[in-house]
Amino acid sequence: MANLNITNILEKMTGKDKDYRYMATSDLLSELNKESFKADQDLEPKLTITVLQQLEDASGDVSGLAVKCLAPLVKKVGEDRVVEMTNKLCDKLINGKDQHRDTASIALKTIIAEVTTPSLAEKILLSLAPQLIKGVNTAKSAEIKCECLDILADVLHRFGNLITKDHEYMLNALLSQLGSNPASVRKKSISCIASLAPSLSDDLLAKATLQVVQLLKNRGAKSEITRTNIQMIGSLSRSVGYRFGPHLAETVPLLISYCTSASENDEELREYSLQALESFMLRCPRDISPYCEGILNLALEYVSYDPNFTDSMDEDTDEEAKEEDDDDESANEYTDDEDASWKVRRASAKCLSAIIVSRPEMLSKMFLEACPKLIERFREREENVKMDIFNTFIELLRQTGNVTKGQGDIDESSPRWLLKQEVPKVVKSINRQLREKSIKTKVGAFSVLKELVVVLPDCLADHFGSLVPGIEKALNDKSSTSNLKIEALVLTRLVMASHSPSVFHPYIKALSAPILSAIRDRYYKVTAEALRVCGELVRVLRPNLETTSVDFKPYIGPIYNAILGRLANQDQDQEVKECAISCMSLVVSTFGDGLERELPACLPILVDRMGNEITRLTAVKAFSVIANSPLRIDLSCVLDHVVSELTAFLRKANRALRQATLGTLNSLVVTYGGQIGSSSYETIIAELSTLISDMDLHMTALALELCCTIMVDRKSIQNVGLAVRDKVLPQALVLIRSALLQGQALQALQRFFASLVQSANTSFDALLESLISAAKPSHSGSLAKQALSSIAKCVAVLCLAAGDQKCASTIEMLKGILKDDSTTNSAKQHMALLCLGEIGRRKDLSNHVQIENIVIESFQSPFEEIKSAASYALGNIAVGNLSKYLPFILDQIDNQQKKQYLLLHSLKEVIVRQSVDHTGQSELQDSNIEKILALLFNHCESEEEGVRNVVAECLGKISLIEPKKLVPALEVRTSSPAANTRATVAIAIKYSIVERPEKIDEIMYSKISTFLMLIKDSDRHVRRAAVLALSTAAHNKPNLIKGLLPEILPLLYDQTVIKQELIRTVDLGPFKHVVDDGLELRKAAFECVDTLLDSCLDQVNPSSFIVPFLLSGLGGKYGFFTCDQVNHLV
Template identity: 85%
Template sequence: MDVFSTFIELLRQTGNVTKGQIDTDESSPRWLLKQEVPKIVKSVNRQLREKSIKTKVGAFSVLKELVVVLPDCLADHIGSLVSGIEKALNDKSSTSNLKIEALVFTRLVMISHSPSVFHPYIEALSNPVLSAVRERYYKVTAEALRVCGELVRVLRPNFETCTFDFRPYVRPTYNAILTRLANQDQDQEVKECAISCMSLVISTFGDNLQPELSTCLPILVDRMGNEITRLTAVKAFGVIANSPLRIDLSCVLEQVLSELTAFLRKANRPLRQATLGTLNSLVVAYGNQIGPSAYEVIIVELSALISDTDLHMTALALELCCTFMTDRKSSMIVGLTVRNKVLPQALILIRSSLLQGQALQALQKFFASLVLSANTSFDQLLDSLLSSAKSSPQSGGLAKQALYSIAQCVAVLCLTAGDLKCASTVEMLKGILIDDNSSNTAKQHLALLCLGEIGRRKDLSMHANIENIVIESFQSPFEEIKSAASYALGNIAVGNLSKYLPFILDQIDNQQKKQYLLLHSLKEVIARQSVDKAGHSELQDSNIEKILNLLFNHCESDEEGVRNVVAECLGKIALIEPAKLIPALKVRASSPTAFTRATVVIAVKYSIVERPEKIDEIIFPEISTFLMLIKDGDRHVRRAAVLALSTAAHNKPNLIKGLLPELLPLLYDQTVVKQELIRTVDLGPFKHTVDDGLELRKAAFECVDTLLDSCLDQVNPSSFIVPYLISGLADHYDVKMPCHLILSKLADKCPSAVLAVLDSLVDPLERTINHKPKLDAVKQEVDRNEDMIRSALRAIASLSRISGGDCSLKFKALMNSITHTASLAEKYNSVRSE
């Protein structure tokens, strides 16, 4: 058993450190483990033949962990393991614990392997599993039912072509589950598992169970009426409705719809979510059997769910409305009901600054569906959308996010309505920009955003001089108008790169005052490029060399904003053309100009994204060139390197793990206060101290925080805590906050290292929690100090959880001081309960 538990821990750690890695590298732990699988199986099989129950339980625990770490590793060994599973489930001497372990393993191995692997052994596996369904102990029964659910998938993995004859197993499986489903007097876990399993049986074998449907479907409806089982029953009908077999639900459909409609009014959020999903599936599959009156009642309930207080629920409700309207079987009256009941709620929602993601996409689809449905004109909808952007005296101006949401919905509406409506809308928006000089900034702002969103989705080159009309808005005295014009120009260019991209590039060269805005337009163009499977993008067809020359010429710009946009553009192009960009960036990493070196490193930061990209293998051997600029003589370059390291640690830790032994001492050095970076500025009647190294120190500590999450195995906490973390705990407010987070993580992950220096951590923490702002301090300073005290108390709470921490007399005295100071005790108790 000691060997088993040690091996299980080793398997877990192998899984932890190799997440996301491929198995082809012959030195990787996963590859090495794969080579040992035959030996492991042979050894475990020997243990499964032992008489000791405890040994068998341990053996199944090892197999479970092995399947979790290496899915599909037992494909060649299932036959040898079947007898061990059979014996564990059938043997009279088997305990419940052994049966549960055997069943859990069987379920995991079925989930992680191809169904065809099990087909030769179905009879040997199904009989003991179905027997276990009839067990008296509820935990065994529940686990056996879960295995049955996987067994159903294995028996009929697809509906078109199935070489395996599953029919002999359909009724025995159905009968075993029906016995449990029909029994009311049993544990809740068993009831829920029986409901879920029966839904899988019906959705998979329904064409072979026609006579039985009238028996089991009413039982499932009955379970919807029970508060304990209704959520599981709702999900069960969703599974049945999604079946490609189109199961005949006519005997219960009306009752199911009535129950589901009532559930939309319940306070139980998971129940409402499941109900919306199931209703959607039922309408798609059985819309022709649902009457208009049922639709109307559901739509009224849906309108109450649409608000920004729960965006996920809102998205589901809007998607269901779209299903109603796009379902050709629903009557004309459905579109009218949606317009009267749901549209007013949608127009309130679109003004919310919280609207984003799935809910925003659902809202766009909603307007598109509405314009195609009955009794709703395009002009009415467009007017409603544009009117929703007008700010009322009570609410003030709309948030920027709300204007973007309205613009996206306008664009989708125009494209859905057809070319004529879209063209007339674009001309109307152009008219607003030409006629409304600076008198109505909100109207101009929205017009620019709408043109940008339409242009991104459709070529607008047929509209004369649209690019010049948009660029005229760069002259506006209002920053939001200039920003919207930059966004619009970039998006319009996406619709016709061959025409508009040369125009933007020429303007950047010739319009010095507008460079920042034009570069933002170029950034929008690059950001919207998608790469096809062959690795080509539209951008490659244009003059990419000209874009790169232009960007590299602006690396040395005196304006930080221009340099940042250039870096972002270069980083996004690197994702499209890595083979061209990485060598070009590497050459400029040794530029004599600090601004160029910093811009190049920030460009690398923008090229390291979370998803796998073709740039990964190209940048891997070169990334040290950029990150080693952390020892550059210029603080801006060092900070850029720290930010790039932090991004790599968060998104692609494998890129930098091998470099950390060399990088970590250099990173720690950036956390130290450098006196040469502190200067005094004479402001006439008084002097002001400026710390130019503050941002760099803050970035360095935040980078360490990220490394503790992704590369803990490479960090030696003892060499970091003393002196670097202790120094940070006594530093500026902006530095203390990340240091408190780091200390909390170290206390949880490396308690022994923290415990060794606990005494030296007490003084800076004590000074922080006892710090009092000046009597004449403004409210902002007082609030910041309160936040800092709470942050320090969270770190102290983490320290108090370390076993052995009470050995430090200084820490005990600190805790005593906190508990006997009323204001601190109240805050401490508050943060502990968070």
């Protein structure tokens, strides 16, 4: 039935009336777009023939619809039909009438864009490519050649890798067109070769490059052909990226030579040469290294290339600036329609930008050589070039921020220090640009200042006064565009947010009027930004309540009225509404003591905004700001309503709203707890109980924090305590059994139990019993290790909060469990040990006689989890009193050989706690630290890998506490004759490299190479340990290793190769099993490369890794290890 309908449509499409043809073609398009449409074998040829006929329809509307039909048609007919259509269209393109050529070209592009299957793509390519190449070679019309090249570029870009056997033939044909007379053909040929290049083999790519280079070496060639060949070189490098690296030795000197020797009028040749060099910098960042200096000098020379104009480039003096009339014409208004030197300057600026982006190690040099030149060129007379100069300087600032993030500016050779020295010149030059008439120039100038403030937040403290006139003019001038106003406002906001308030006090009068005026601007984006600036202005006027150096009272009224006008207006953009709410909350929280009369009118509006779904979240945050104000703003007129609304929000599905609501309620309870009724608290607590779950631990943490705040503030109200006990406690006891509980949620849960026992509404004994019961195995099995640890932590916090007496009785109870010899109590003993450890870490247990011996007795248990818990408990008890228990542990390690592994774990707990918390650090040092080190180093050669790993972690963590002593000691042992010792040392270094800054870092900068060079050790276990240390350094502190990578990377890559000497065959009788002892090492090496691709991509040359290491890894038995590397490289 459907096919009959299509047949009728096809008949109407061939009718004489163009309206009927149009409607029929439209109907066909609708049918083809239906998923259910399917053409049978008889209908397919009719469809394709009719649609192709419609492409030549005299009516443009009909032929346009026919083109649209091709996209769905390709997916509805067989592959042979699609190939047939492309052949016919190609024939029309080459041999058809001129008026039908454009339609045939569009139709071909449409079909090619819709091809998705490799089989159809290959058929089309095999059929179409020879015809298009023939058209390129034989067509007399340049227009036909261009159309053929255009289609061929599309085909090769998408499917060029499918017919490698024809690459050489196509490449030769296309290269021959680079000498064609029409420039359009040469341009299209360049594009076509660039599309083919990524699919070419290295040999063919080298052949193409060599041929173009040979043509360039012929200095007698026509200038337009030379320009084409230079463009071809640039396009090739952009297309193939790092693969062009081997050809830079020939091309770079050639391009620099052409650039410097070109005639004065040949600006395009210089432009194309600089564009190619820019491409080399970006696409071949490693191979271009030897030529960076020359390219930089060339770019610096030509960034000011302007042979038709002479300007001393001396900056205006301050007096000249004051005398300059606003209506003066710019001194640089030289114009010449035939002058193309601006193209050279623009290309040079972009080349400089490429150097800045690709060579972060040259930043200091760029500040010494390029920065002054760029600042000087801010006076560029061609506006488009000036924008590129601005953008290049912004890129220099941005890279400085990226590379030096977290570093100081003390070193006089560092980019940040050098930039700081240039700030006065930058501000002076930018000020001159702010006096220009061009809006575009002023916008660019503000963009430079914005980036400058982001990189050096306090850099304009001494210069802001000189910028105020420019900001004022941008905001007040009638000719200013909205974009200019926004840029000026954003700069003002950034400067106010990053500088001391005192910097702005002399200019508040000058700035406040235009800022408040901008709040009334008709364009919503200007208004929104002005409100944000106003928020910063409020902070500047009154940074604190104690002292103020400016009389802010005259400004309160105008600021309040300007914001109120926007706050009360409902008919405006959402962004403006949100900014008005946020700004008003800042005004109320900062100036509330001067707005007592106005608050009864203002606060209800904010409450009303809480009822609007669009502004609800912002209004909730606004009340949080007000509640946190040290002025204790009087909210009595709205407090009950606000609390009621917020309580209702806890039931909403919007997670961000619930999160903000919990924070705001917390602030309100802290500040206004006495004014909130008991019934409101009970309702809040009931809602909080529904939020406590391991499904959302962050929300759980916030809910528990609020619960604690309520209990601490209202512990005298019995109903509140009862509500918490009845509603929240059951949920907390469910949560504590979760294996997912960790981080802030776990900390909040600990505070919850402490607050609950202190509220005097729930007995300690009942809470302790509940926690102990929660640790009991359920019918589904025993609890996860993490859940038992969480319960033990909560028991410890509960005991400490209940007081010494309750704590002592609990410890005695736990000791009693351990003294019970019955093995049926293994779960109880496990829990008792964990609880003792957690209590002992927080409190000195030396008053409890022989507790250490009671704990160590559990080392004899037949259950591994109890032995592990006992080791953990002993270590943590020692943390509570190092002077007593640490010597005991050390003595036991010396005398109890069978218990050494567990005792070392106890020692590890002591050391790890000291390295993380730094509590008791001096006590650990005063203890016999030399004995600890001697003991650990003696166990470095242990045959048990588990013992060596514990020793390594202990050494690594001690090195965080005593780096000057440990690092040299570890360094000496890198040359130990024992392989186990060398491997242990490497793993110890892995544990010493943590994410947070440590005092070991300074020492490690000079020493880490000794440890990482163990990657070339003769023992595979040592090499693997060194690879793991390198991977940790790359992840946590990449700056430690970046300078070493050129030497280390080849050694690392070598670890990814399958080593035949590490492969052995094990004879198992009936069959033989092949064992690869190098597998774990190769896996670690690939994972290390994966980490380096994340953290040090600028130091890793993909070409040196892809061939042959990554390819061999992909082809091996364990190729799945390298999938991440492939994704990163792609």
